[in-house]
C-alpha cells in the first residue's frame with residue numbers, strides 16, 4: 126500500500142512510464158488530491174518506484190438505474206527497466222483481491238492499450254464516438270421548443286455547481302456514468318494554459334428555460350484563418366442537457382459560432398441526439414473507439430445489481446481463470462424490476478468467460494454478437510436470444526470522462 130509521503134516519487138514513476146513529459150502543475154495537483162492513497166499500490170526496488178496502480182471508489186450506473194460500487198482502476202504503470210517480469214500481473218492480483226475484500230462487484234478502467242487487460246478478465250463494455258463536424262456544410266434541424274431555450278455565457282468556475290447538478294440528474298439514466306463525487310467537478314474545469322495549443326481558455330454556455338438551468342456546454346475555440354476566410358475550430362469539452370430542446374439549442378449554438386467551420390468532439394455517446402439532427406452524417410467523420418473496460422469481480426452480486434429489459438432465466442457456465450471464485454454455474458433470473466443470481470448445479474444454458482460477461486454487462490455489447498464471434502456458446506436453444514434481449518440497454522452505456 127502507498128504512503129502519502131511516497132506520492133511524488135510514485136507519480137513521477139507513472140509519468141515516466143507514459144513518456145516522461147511532465148503534466149502542468151494544475152493537473153498534477155488535481156490527481157494528487159484525487160488519489161486514494163490507501164487504495165493505491167506501489168512496487169519498489171530499493172527506494173525506486175517501479176510499479177504503480179490506483180483505485181478510485183466510484184459508483185457507476187448500471188442498466189435499471191442502480192448506482193453500484195466500482196473500482197475505477199487507474200494510474201497503472203511498470204518502469205521500462207522492470208517490464209515483462211510479471212509486475213503488472215502481481216498488481217492486478219493484489220488489486221482484484223482487494224476489490225473483492227471491499228465487497229465491490231465491479232472493476233472498470235480505460236486502457237492505454239486495449240491489449241493489456243483482457244487476460245485479467247476485463248471486457249470492453251462501452252464505446253464512444255469522436256467526431257469532426259464540417260459545420261460549414263452540415264445543418265441541424267432542431268425539435269420544437271428549441272427557440273424557447275435561452276443561452277448565456279458564464280465563467281466556468283462560477284457556475285460549476287449548476288453544471289454538476291445537471292450532470293447529477295443525467296447519471297441514473299445512462300449506464301456507465303459515474304456519480305461525480307466531491308473534487309471530481311474540478312476535472313471538468315481543468316484548463317492549463319500549456320495544454321491549449323493556440324485555443325482559448327475554457328468557455329461555458331448555459332441553457333436556461335424559465336430561469337432554470339437545463340443544460341451546459343464547455344468548450345474552447347481555436348481561431349484559424351486561410352486566404353479565403355476564417356476556419357476556426359470549436360473544441361467541445363463536455364455538454365449535458367435535461368431535455369431534447371435544451372440539447373438541440375446547445376448543439377445549434379456550437380455549430381453556429383462565428384468564424385468557425387468545424388466542431389471537434391471527443392468521447393461522446395454512440396447514440397447522442399445531435400447525430401439524428403444533422404443533415405449530413407458523413408461530413409461529421411465519426412470514429413468509434415473502445416472506452417470503458419468492465420470486470421465483474423463478483424459475478425453474482427454484479428448480475429443481480431442490474432435489471433433486465435425482458436425476462437431472463439438462464440444458467441451461465443462462467444470461466445474465470447484469474448478470479449476462480451467466479452468460475453462455475455450461475456442461475457440468473459430477472460426482469461425489468463429486479464434480479465437474483467445464485468450458484469446452481471443445473472445444466473448450463475450459455476457458456477462464456479467473465480470477459481464476455483463484462484463486455485455485455487452494461488448493455489452496449491450484445492451476447493448474440495459475441496456468440497457470432499465464437500466467444501459465447503449456446504447450450505440450450507433459445508437461451509442466447511433470451512439473454513441477449515434481456516441484457517441490452519435502451520440507452521447506450523457511456524463513460525463521460527477519463528480517469
Ligand SMILES: CC(=O)SCCNC(=O)CCNC(=O)[C@H](O)C(C)(C)COP(=O)(O)OP(=O)(O)OC[C@H]1O[C@@H](n2cnc3c(N)ncnc32)[C@H](O)[C@@H]1OP(=O)(O)O
Pocket residue numbers: 142143198199200201202203204207208209210211212213214215234235236237238240241244
Ligand atoms: C488503467 C490504466 O492506467 S492503463 C495504463 C497502462 N500503463 C501504460 O500503458 C504505461 C506503459 N506501460 C507499462 O507501464 C507496462 O508495460 C504495463 C503496465 C502495460 C505492463 O506491465 P508489465 O509488468 O510489463 O506486465 P506483465 O509482465 O505483468 O505482463 C503480463 C502479460 O501481459 C503482456 N503485456 C503486458 N503489457 C502489454 C502490452 N502493452 N502489450 C502487449 N502485451 C502486454 C505481457 O507480455 C505478459 O504476457 P504473458 O503472460 O503472455 O507473458
